[in-house]
Amino acid sequence: MNTDTVSVRADVSLEVVQRYLRMRGELPTRTDRLIVVDRNDRFLGTVTLATLLTDEPERSVGSCLDPESPRIPPEMTAREVSQLFRDRDLVTAAVVEASGRLLGRITIDDVVDVITEEAAHEVMAGAGLRDEEDVFASVVPASRRRLLWLGINLVTAFVAGWVVQRFEGTIEKVAALAALMPIVASMGGIAGTQTVTLIIRGIALGQVDYHNTRWLLWREIGVSLLTGLALALVVGVVTVFWLGTWKIAVIIAAAMVINLLAAAIVGVLVPLTLRRMRVDPALSAGVVLTTFTDVIGFAALLGLGAMFLV
Amino acid sequence: MNTDTVSVRADVSLEVVQRYLRMRGELPTRTDRLIVVDRNDRFLGTVTLATLLTDEPERSVGSCLDPESPRIPPEMTAREVSQLFRDRDLVTAAVVEASGRLLGRITIDDVVDVITEEAAHEVMAGAGLRDEEDVFASVVPASRRRLLWLGINLVTAFVAGWVVQRFEGTIEKVAALAALMPIVASMGGIAGTQTVTLIIRGIALGQVDYHNTRWLLWREIGVSLLTGLALALVVGVVTVFWLGTWKIAVIIAAAMVINLLAAAIVGVLVPLTLRRMRVDPALSAGVVLTTFTDVIGFAALLGLGAMFLV
Numbered sequence: 083m084n085t086d087t088v089s090v091r092a093d094v095s096l097e098v099v100q101r102y103l104r105m106r107g108e109l110p111t112r113t114d115r116l117i118v119v120d121r122n123d124r125f126l127g128t129v130t131l132a133t134l135l136t137d138e139p140e141r142s143v144g145s146c147l148d149p150e151s152p153r154i155p156p157e158m159t160a161r162e163v164s165q166l167f168r169d170r171d172l173v174t175a176a177v178v179e180a181s182g183r184l185l186g187r188i189t190i191d192d193v194v195d196v197i198t199e200e201a202a203h204e205v206m207a208g209a210g211l212r213d214e215e216d217v218f219a220s221v222v223p224a225s226r227r228r229l230l231w232l233g234i235n236l237v238t239a240f241v242a243g244w245v246v247q248r249f250e251g252t253i254e255k256v257a258a259l260a261a262l263m264p265i266v267a268s269m270g271g272i273a274g275t276q277t278v279t280l281i282i283r284g285i286a287l288g289q290v291d292y293h294n295t296r297w298l299l300w301r302e303i304g305v306s307l308l309t310g311l312a313l314a315l316v317v318g319v320v321t322v323f324w325l326g327t328w329k330i331a332v333i334i335a336a337a338m339v340i341n342l343l344a345a346a347i348v349g350v351l352v353p354l355t356l357r358r359m360r361v362d363p364a365l366s367a368g369v370v371l372t373t374f375t376d377v378i379g380f381a382a383l384l385g386l387g388a389m390f391l392v
Numbered sequence: 393m394n395t396d397t398v399s400v401r402a403d404v405s406l407e408v409v410q411r412y413l414r415m416r417g418e419l420p421t422r423t424d425r426l427i428v429v430d431r432n433d434r435f436l437g438t439v440t441l442a443t444l445l446t447d448e449p450e451r452s453v454g455s456c457l458d459p460e461s462p463r464i465p466p467e468m469t470a471r472e473v474s475q476l477f478r479d480r481d482l483v484t485a486a487v488v489e490a491s492g493r494l495l496g497r498i499t500i501d502d503v504v505d506v507i508t509e510e511a512a513h514e515v516m517a518g519a520g521l522r523d524e525e526d527v528f529a530s531v532v533p534a535s536r537r538r539l540l541w542l543g544i545n546l547v548t549a550f551v552a553g554w555v556v557q558r559f560e561g562t563i564e565k566v567a568a569l570a571a572l573m574p575i576v577a578s579m580g581g582i583a584g585t586q587t588v589t590l591i592i593r594g595i596a597l598g599q600v601d602y603h604n605t606r607w608l609l610w611r612e613i614g615v616s617l618l619t620g621l622a623l624a625l626v627v628g629v630v631t632v633f634w635l636g637t638w639k640i641a642v643i644i645a646a647a648m649v650i651n652l653l654a655a656a657i658v659g660v661l662v663p664l665t666l667r668r669m670r671v672d673p674a675l676s677a678g679v680v681l682t683t684f685t686d687v688i689g690f691a692a693l694l695g696l697g698a699m700f701l702v
Contacts, residue, residue: 085640100445109442112483114424131441132419135410169509171501173422173483190500191481194507198478201511202593208518209589211581217594221614228586229619235582236623239575240630247571247635257564260573261557264686265549267574272545276538279519283512284527304531309539313546320550325557348692 085178085186087109088247089117092126092144096134098142112189114173115151118143119193124182127151153178156185160196167193203268204286207364210234238369242267242376244323249384252392258325259387262334269313270341270375277302277349278367285357286364292354299350306346310339329391337382345371393487395496395605396420398428402436402454406444409453412445422499424483428453434492437461463488466495470506475598477503495629514596517674548679552577552630552686559694562702567634569697572644576693579623579649580685586675587612596674597668600662609660616656620649639701649690654688 088109090099099116103109115128127147137146152175154163166172167190177185206212210231219227246253246263253260281298284290290298314335321331352370353363398419400409409426413419425438447456462485464473476482477500508612516522520541529537556563556573563570563702591608594600600608624645631641662680663673 098428103445104447104449107446109446112423112424113442131445131541132423135413135441135444136417136419137414139414166599168501168504170442171422173424173500190483190504191478194478194500194504197504197507197511201507201514204511204515205518205593206589208515211586214479217590217608219597221611221618224611225615225618225622228615229622231584231586232619232623233626234580236575236626237691239578242574242578243571244634246574247568250567250571253570254564254567257560258557258568260563260570261553261560263570263573264552264577264690265546265554268549268552268682268686269542269546272542273538276519276521279516279521280527283515289527298527301531301534305538307537308535309542312535312539313542316543316546324554364567372578376578378677380574 083186083188083192084110087117087176087187088113089119089123089184090129090143090149092118092120095140095142096137096146097139099129099134100356101137103185112174112191115249117176117184117187118147119184123184125153125176125184127153127207128176137191152176154188155180161200163188164193164196164200165250180278190329200286204364208251208368209363210365210369234265235369238373238376241373245377245380246255246384247342248260249388252384252388256330256387257389259384259391261325262321262337262383263380264336265317266337266341267376267379269338270345271372272381273306273309274345274349274371274375275368277306277346278353278363278371281353282352282367290354295350295354299347303343304348306342307339310342313336313342318380330387333386333390334383336386337379340382341375341379345375348374393496393498393502394420397494397497399429399433399494400439400453402428402430402457403452405450406456407449408445409439409450422455422484425449426456426496427486429494433494434486434568435463435486435494437463438486462486464498465490471481473498474503481629486657487633493637510596514592514614514674517672518678520675520679521640526702532639539668545679548686551683552690555687555690556694557572559690559698562694562698565607566640566697566701568637569694569701570632571635572640572647572693574692575627576644576651577646577689579648580655580689581682583616583619583652584659584685585678587616587656588663588673588681591660591663592673592677595634595663600664605660605664609657612656613653616652617649620652623652624648640697643696643700644693646696647689650692651685651689655685658684685686 115130118126118129120126128151129143129146130148133146154175154177174187174189176187318331318335321334322328353367356363425440428436428439430436438461439453439456443456464485464487484497484499486497550573628641628645632638663677668675
């Protein structure tokens, strides 16, 4: 917020304002409107420079108020402000207390900064990078910052490894299953990431909330069943030709459908749950998701293998 | 671009301009400056509404030109324009041909749209989602769009699976290696994603180009060696306790260092190479990266296992 506002009284004429401005000299940068106040310095609205230049000089400022005058309460969040600027195509807006006291103004360049930072946050957080980690940090601080995220992911990777280890006996007997492990896990991860990305953007844009969660969940389940069946068919056929066995092909196809279904459910629920827990979903939804898709993918593939192949 | 510009001649006085504006009535929205042209309608600069209101009415328009007048050539890209608006805190700017002919003006709301779309693109493309794929698409079109990306990833997953299958004999004998596979591969993927994300953002912000590639490559190699050694130590110690064998622990530690080093190199070179090939790195760098980190991770772990454990 800037405090370099220029205010004028409602009861003077435009001509008087023009004389005042000429005496005053330069206006603060990006002034597109003057603030109009009453005798007690309470905010009444704004009058645009364009109105000052085009309207009858005899008219009073009070009769030329911009009816669309934006008025921002000091407690409004940066995101809400940037939404308001975008919806109403504003250049500047006055910040006004509930009592009517003028606090200052917000200009479009601050809003552009907020939009740019939010976008950077969404992109960077997905890789566990803090927004301030820039391209030119030197080796030691960069390593220290990234190790935190790598460490968190290491724990989840060990969980996936531990699930696989439960099936060591099965793998010893049917080593081909090990070759199929990365396929089931990575496809679940990709499908889930698509869902998570859509939901996080929907949350950021204010399109997703608890009212449409059920609809979204069913939509994603529908998408995962359609894509899962299509991919299962392809994977099954390729596996028959590759490994020469239809039994394993049926098992990887089934594991694929199970994992994509799980990815859809986890992909919708995790960002919404994290948000309700006041944890930033952009930062953490990805790790939680891939932990689920790895574990469920390995368990489905190796579990079915243990049941039907050994 | 809008064509609703208001232009005035340089040789008239501010007072004449004011009279003209009052006769004209309303100005187009977000007009913060008038375009100044010569007798042949060639662009000379701009004069701000603030200047019209604060300067001496007797002065000529030509003597009050804004010295910082932005002038956008029609061939300038949307990204360059948005950078210019941000650097110079502009609200509007004239679009002018090299010959001096005025074509129109660009306003800040268009720039905000470009910034918002670019940010959305970077986030969505990382999951293979087209920008227009919104949260409320219905099942069948959503499935069709996502299948393309899932199909591309399926091919790369099969490549990783094929590498694992080359080592079927090793896995049959040392099934514990299968439990360590997801750990090496996923840590490489996470580390590489951090590098790729930084480089893509650096490219988007114009901070990364061929001049500092070598420096960035060495920085990322340094970071990967530091973090790789730290993680290798942790993974090695955990593996000794978990599987009760120091031989496998040394092998996974070595594979971890190799894969993180590979992730750093691939993470720097892939986005830059894709960009040189005029392929959008935001869309495709992730797939290429994880293909490399999966293949190199599996090959390092299982290859070392085949050499030293069987």
